[in-house]
Amino acid sequence: MTDLMSQLPQPIVERMGRMSGMAMRSIIALMDEQPDTYAALVERIGTWDDDPGRTPYPRSRYEFALQEALRIVGDAMTAISERSPLPNEPVAEGARDYVERFAPAQFRDEALAKLDAIPPGHEPVDFGGEGGEGVGPVDFVVATAVAGWLVSGAGGRMATQENIRLMLLRQARSAESTATGAPEREQINEVSDDAALALLADLYDEDYAGLIPPDPKRRGPWEWDMLAVLKTHLLETPAEATTDEQRQTLKEKLLTVLQAAAATQKPKPTVRPVGKRNQPKRKPRRKR
Template identity: 35%
Template sequence: MREFELPAEMLRRTGQMDALGGRIVLAVLDGDRDTLAEVLNQLSTWDRDHGGWPYHRAPFKMAYRTAAGHASTFLRLAEEKGLSTVDTALDRPRALVEQYAPDSYREQALAHLSAWDRVVEPDVAAVVAVAAVAAALASQKALFPSQEQAKLTLVRQIRRAESESIGSPPQERTDVGDDEAVAFLDELLGGDAGLPHSPSRWGLWEIDMVAAVKRHLLETPASATSAAQRDDLRRRIVAILESAAADLKSRNEAKAAKVRPGGQRTQPKKRKPRKGR
């Protein structure tokens, strides 16, 4: 019996809508206003640019479902870890919409926030709203200590959807290995980055650096990376290093505050035993 197959155009559109939904979440999580506007434009004009969509109802439902799926996954993970989830006032998602959403979608996206997971026939603004909820959850370091790793996971899912949309066989879908990423990281830094040989010994900042490089290589091979892209990626790596150094300094200062000026660690006072009556 022959398996049912979706028409090629429908398969392509489904994959692209899935990918665009993920890219909208990623753009909000990155705090990249320009990329968000560009991806929203791709979403809103996709059907016009690709011969129309025969089903006139809810043309943006697939992108909405993808973003809502990410939000629901992050929400479940947060609840399992006992972390704070989306507050009733939706302050963090609201701030993200106000800061990054294009003017043409901002007010409508804010209106969608109160029922972000219950939009029946979503428009582009509804996708923005639910993406802001997903990004607000994913930005919690208690949920994702490695923010770059969280973004890399999103990019992997996006690339998988894009690959499926053009019918690429599974064996052609590539990932980036640790060795390849570390080699490119060494090249970017002009020498040995000094990472431990085993990834199990990497610190959080090392995981972040490698994840940032992998994310780039998933989108652009090393051989096709321009000088400007190398500079951008190098700046991202330096920012990770600076953040790690600042965090280490803060923790060392906190430890030092518990030590007396003479170098002796403050000890709790011993209680004297009560005398018997």
């Protein structure tokens, strides 16, 4: 992919990077329930080509951003379907909820109508509409609403949402770095486990951070999610620049992860030893 991008004109590379980054951040905004951020991104995708000095773009302005959103939809659907086929009805209903709560008002009714037209059952669906020159903001809203619902758990069908958010943020930052032409050695798209654990120790203490096994193979989903929360923060904000308010927010997110983990723990049933039968103790008889 990098070799292909290097062969394209810089204006095209910049545009692809910006559109991909905004598509990923749009899905993150839906995951984080931030309608203002989401609306601003939907609008910005449509106005980016109007900035002074831009090379005229001959195709639909939303086409590439839509393709990137649909890529996330496809990956999520594939991951879910590997465990159990996902019918169209819950997908449409879940996306409908996201459109009703977060979509810009001017696109809401048309987006809902498109979701209502999705056939039931397991019939293949193109969540991007007809495609081509007819692609517009409504198609992007529908696709990102579907993606947002899927990556936010899909009604309990997907776990480790924090890891998914981290993955989306990595993709966004990588695309944005490509857009600016930053050399790979200068890009910061990864955060080490050690850096995340150091932040955890700073938030609490060394003993608390030691609860997460250093061996990745011994970590459970909730431990990966805790690290993902910390890494997501460090990708955007250096540890030394973290404010008290951000520290409190991180603690609240980590607590949410722990509460979710505790809710999934099932109590172990009491098992009696096989072959033994507990007999009631008999009182000794009184001597006459």
